[in-house]
Amino acid sequence: MVIAAPKRIKQIKFGLISPKEFRKMSVTRVITADTYDDDGFPIEMGLMDTRLGVIDPGLRCKTCGGRAGECPGHFGHIELVAPVIHVGFAKLIRKVLRATCRTCGALLLTIDQKKKYVEQIKTLRRMGQPIEEIVTEVFKEARKAGTCQYCGEVQQEIKFEKPTTYVENEHKLMPTDIRARLEKMTDEDIEVIGMDPHNARPEWIILTVLPVPPVTMRPSITLESGQRSEDDLTHKLVDIIRINQRFQENREAGAPQLIIEDLWELLQYHVTTFIDNAVSGVPPARHRSGRPLKTLSQRLKGKEGRFRGSLSGKRVNFSARTVISPDPNLRIFEVGVPLEIAKELTITLNVTPRNIDEVKEYVRRGPENHPGANYIVRADGRRVKITDKNSTEMADLVELGWKVDRQIKDKDVVLFNRQPSLHRMSIMAHEIKVLPNKTFRLNPAVCPPYNADFDGDEMNMHIPQTEEARAEAKILMHVAENILSPRFGGPIIGGIHDHISGLFLLTNSKDKINKVDALELLAKSEIRELPEPAGKENKRPYWTGKQIFSQILPKGLNLEFKAEICEQCDICKGVDCEHDAYVVIKDGVLETGSIDEKAIGAFKSVILDKLMKEFNPQIACKFIDDATRLSIRGIMRKGFSFGMDDEYIPPEAQNHINEELDKAGDKVEKLIAAYKAGELEQLPGRTINETLEMEIMKELSKARDSTGDIAGRHLGMDNSAVIMAKSGARGSMLNLTQMAACVGQQAVRGERIKRGYAGRTLPHFDRGDLGSQAHGFVRASYKSGLSPTEYFFHAIGGREGLVDTAVRTSQSGYLQRRLVNALQDLEVQFDGTVRDTRKMIIQFKYGEDGINPMNSDFSKPDAVKRIIKSVTGKVKE
């Protein structure tokens, strides 16, 4: 197969444009600074000459004959009376001047040196490598020569005064002088400084002709008052032409040298600011209002410039943005949309025999009566706005072939997005639910893929406008299709925080739930029948939490796994686990074990994984909806809170903790004493100082851990923080240890805190104090409160964390951009190969194995094992 592709760019050449070329590409010389005559017509050879292109409707371009919009615009030129320097190349001019002879223009190197450098440059170019280093060396070597070895001229020191002044021996070099010197350079010498004499001769940097950009890139706007307002570039060109004319008049009149020089400098200023209005050392040219002008460089540079602002960035219609807030009563694939937004955003309907009645009803309802319609497009393409007044009338007029912009309404598919869009689940298709109030509402179970929380996050919504787009969104991007992450082959949508605590409380307790409570728990799911009661108490039937949870499990679900709360005992007792950590689900009934993060948590849920892979997305969706609602009922039934009291530790335990910390303090003192006495045993590969630091750190972290253990003994499963930590809902035992027992060592770059004053961290300590307190060990707990010095060290350690995240996000963001740019055009083909746009093979089989990571089992090659187990397992029964 021959590679049929669009035309390829073979090469891009960068160079300087010669004055000759400037004149060749120009359609007219511009001589007058005026733009329009009294009748409002562009003046010939003025800045708005119709040969430069047209912007006014009705006029035709004198160059190409095109109307406004058709004519691309054409360049003109200004003949500068005296040459000026191009600011962008001022530094290059300095280097070239210093490297060449002031009389004969030769590059100040020996013939042998030149030959050597040209050879090196050629080799580097051939290998596609940068030549900067060699060129820098050339300039450095050439500058060393005191006299010209070709004509014997003694070279002078050239001073460069920013931005465009060169002084040789107290004598200012005029652009004409510089140009004359550069003109003398031979082609061979130009090659040695890394330039291509055919494409960029150094004297072309000194401008003698200035191109005038086409009118189309500096259009004037007519204000409401009828006054014309010109583009900043036009303003700048007016300045240039005026000074150019004055210069010429003065020179012809034989004005004194001083005046000529002043005018020359003024011309240089205007050309400089025309190119770049933010050069250091040059006051920026300003508008009458005081606003700095936006000239050529400013159009390209920066975030709002042509590259980052216009080419890489796009803005769109049919979108909305607002703050998000949670609504656990929505289904996971729904999004709550404020009524105000729903009334503004539309979908275009083509009127057909099948929908004409429906469409008429929308039009009749008008724009204020959601769901109504906002616009009608008649068969001839005319757009008519629907108002409250004309809605009935318009509804009667609607014909086949017309188009109607209908307001979005419930069940419409929209795209929902949260930046930064780091993976494909950052944009998913949701179904609309129009709701009162002003925020987007979403089920908290879809927070993980968006990485969203509700501390003020905003999200964007986009309305697909064609049937194709809607179909694609629904099939490929629907939330239900994205429960599994292609990143690790497990569910990324699932229970978080209270969802996990709630189900854990429900399934881990021995509670006897009466009928009223059981029905209350299941009220929000579509369960209408309770199973056989687990037993009777006082003649009244009761159910267990496990039974209630089983109601939302689909029939036919079989699973066995260890829960998050499993203590990883040496010998697992399986079903008889004393922590109830061994989960067995048979045919949709939870027989033993507790439901926690491992069962329903986003990222870890084994149940969701199974439902997605062996059942279908709809069942998985339903399960998440039911599980999250049940868990919230479950957590509300018991009540779940955390306060200072939950950090309480009995006095004996507190004493015990203090003893541990005292012991650790003594050990540290002993280590320091040993170090000072020179008796400390040096660790291999470490200095004696490092050894001491490591030993101290080890001792203190051991102490912190043991205080945590002591505290842990008094904080059992009746403590809500422990429940959250153990079930994986939120927080860790370390967090709890820090709150209740001891905060521990504060570190900067993994070491104890050493910075601060001379020989000490704070003035509260003696110089040279190596003790734990003086270097950031926080003995207190958050509950007991930190001492002032401890508090300060804690702030130091905390700040490092903040700085780290700030630095890491920017670095990883840039890395991600580079990766995406490099890989975005690669595609898995139908034959399983990965190819680029040229159909070149990148991989013969996608990822070596041809497996879609989304369907792999948590990225492990377990699919086969799973199948065998499920088959053999069934055989046994």
Add this chain to the structure above:
Amino acid sequence: MKEKEITGREFKPLDHVMVPRHEIIDEAEINKILAEYEIVKEQMPKIRVSDPVALEIKARVGDVVRIIRKSQTADKAVFYRLVIA
């Protein structure tokens, strides 16, 4: 390239555990592969003749090298590279 003196103590990349098996394949097989993927030789991934492994198996420009890698998920993964200058 200048022929180096053979001492018998040279490091052989292929002996290293991290270097997968490389072998030159014959014309018939090349054609089979090209037909299978509906490609021309130039669309294959490349390897330089100067690559240490290419030197070791004495590959020449225009040859196609089969690389058999061990894979955690696929057991064995086969890859082809066209030898270029």
